[in-house]
Amino acid sequence: MTAPALSLQDITCTFVSREDKTQRYTAVRDVTLTIAPGEFVSVVGPTGCGKSTLLNVGAGLLAPSSGRVEVFGQPLAGINTRAGYMFQADSLMPWRTAVENVMAGLEFRGVPDAREQAEHWLKRVGLGGFGDRYPHQLSGGMRKRTSLAQTLVLDPDIILMDEPFSALDIQTRQLMENEVLQLWAEKKKAVLFITHDLDEAIAMSDRVVVLSAGPGSHPIGEFTIDLERPRDVAEVRVTPRFIELHQAIWDVLREEVLKGYRQQLAA
Numbered sequence: 001m002t003a004p005a006l007s008l009q010d011i012t013c014t015f016v017s018r019e020d021k022t023q024r025y026t027a028v029r030d031v032t033l034t035i036a037p038g039e040f041v042s043v044v045g046p047t048g049c050g051k052s053t054l055l056n057v058g059a060g061l062l063a064p065s066s067g068r069v070e071v072f073g074q075p076l077a078g079i080n081t082r083a084g085y086m087f088q089a090d091s092l093m094p095w096r097t098a099v100e101n102v103m104a105g106l107e108f109r110g111v112p113d114a115r116e117q118a119e120h121w122l123k124r125v126g127l128g129g130f131g132d133r134y135p136h137q138l139s140g141g142m143r144k145r146t147s148l149a150q151t152l153v154l155d156p157d158i159i160l161m162d163e164p165f166s167a168l169d170i171q172t173r174q175l176m177e178n179e180v181l182q183l184w185a186e187k188k189k190a191v192l193f194i195t196h197d198l199d200e201a202i203a204m205s206d207r208v209v210v211l212s213a214g215p216g217s218h219p220i221g222e223f224t225i226d227l228e229r230p231r232d233v234a235e236v237r238v239t240p241r242f243i244e245l246h247q248a249i250w251d252v253l254r255e256e257v258l259k260g261y262r263q264q265l266a267a
C-alpha cells in the first residue's frame with residue numbers, strides 16, 4: 001500500500017488563551033486525517049473550530065501538543081517541504097512585479113531558469129501579459145492567480161489551501177475554482193482544502209470531512225464525493241447527486257454551525 005501524502009494522527013492542539021494566560025484552550029482533539037497522493041480533500045466546519053490549526057500542523061508551521069504527522073510515510077520534523085500553501089490573504093511582495101513574485105521561491109532554491117518558469121506559470125494561470133505589473137496594479141482575482149502560480153511553480157506534492165478564494169466575488173471565484181480543478185487534474189497533487197463554503201467543498205473534492213464545533217473539535221463525518229470529473233463547479237451544483245450530497249453533509253454540519261455561532265455570541 002502506498003503511504004498517504006499527508007497523515008495527521010491523533011492530533012491535539014492546546015493553546016494558552018489569548019485573553020487569560022492561565023487558561024488553556026484545546027482547539028482540536030484526537031484528529032486523524034489522511035490524504036492519499038493525488039486526492040482532493042476538503043475540511044469544513046463551523047467558524048473557529050480549528051480548520052486553520054490543522055492546516056498549519058500539516059504545513060509544519062505549528063507543532064501539535066500531541067499526535068503525529070507523516071508526509072509520504074516519513075515523520076514530519078519542521079516545515080513540510082513537500083507542501084505548497086495558499087492562504088486567504090495573498091502574500092505577494094508589493095515591491096516585486098508579478099513575475100518576480102512567482103519566481104521568488106525558485107530563486108531561493110537557486111534554480112537557474114526561475115524567470116522562464118515563472119513566466120510559463122503566469123501564462124498557465126491566464127496572466128501572460130501581466131508579468132511586469134506590481135500587485136497593486138492587479139485586481140483581486142489577478143492577485144489570486146499570481147499566488148496560485150507562485151504555489152504551483154514550486155511543483156509541490158501536497159497543496160494546502162486555506163480559504164483561498166473567500167475574498168473573491170462569486171463569478172471570479174467560480175472561474176478560479178474551475179482553473180484549480182483543471183490544473184489539479186493534469187498533475188493530481190494531494191490537496192487539503194479548507195473552506196467555510198459547503199458548496200465549494202463538494203464541487204471541488206473527492207472527499208469532504210466535517211469537523212465539530214470547538215473546543216476539542218474533531219471529525220464527525222466523512223463523505224466521498226462521487227460526482228463525475230471533469231466538473232464545472234457552477235454546473236455541478238444543480239445536479240441531483242450534488243443536492244443529495246449537500247443535504248446529507250448539511251444534516252451533519254448544521255448543528256455544529258449553530259453551536260459555533262452560539263459560542264461566538266457568548267464570547
Ligand SMILES: Nc1ncnc2c1ncn2[C@@H]1O[C@H](COP(=O)(O)OP(=O)(O)OP(=O)(O)O)[C@@H](O)[C@H]1O
Pocket residue numbers: 015016017018025027045046047048049050051052053054196214
Ligand atoms: N496561537 C493561538 N493561540 C491561542 N488560540 C488560538 C491560536 N490559534 C488558534 N487559536 C484558537 O483556536 C481555535 C481554532 O482556530 P482556527 O483558526 O484553527 O479555526 P478555523 O476553523 O480555521 O476558524 P475560521 O473558520 O474562523 O477561519 C480558535 O478558537 C482560535 O481562537
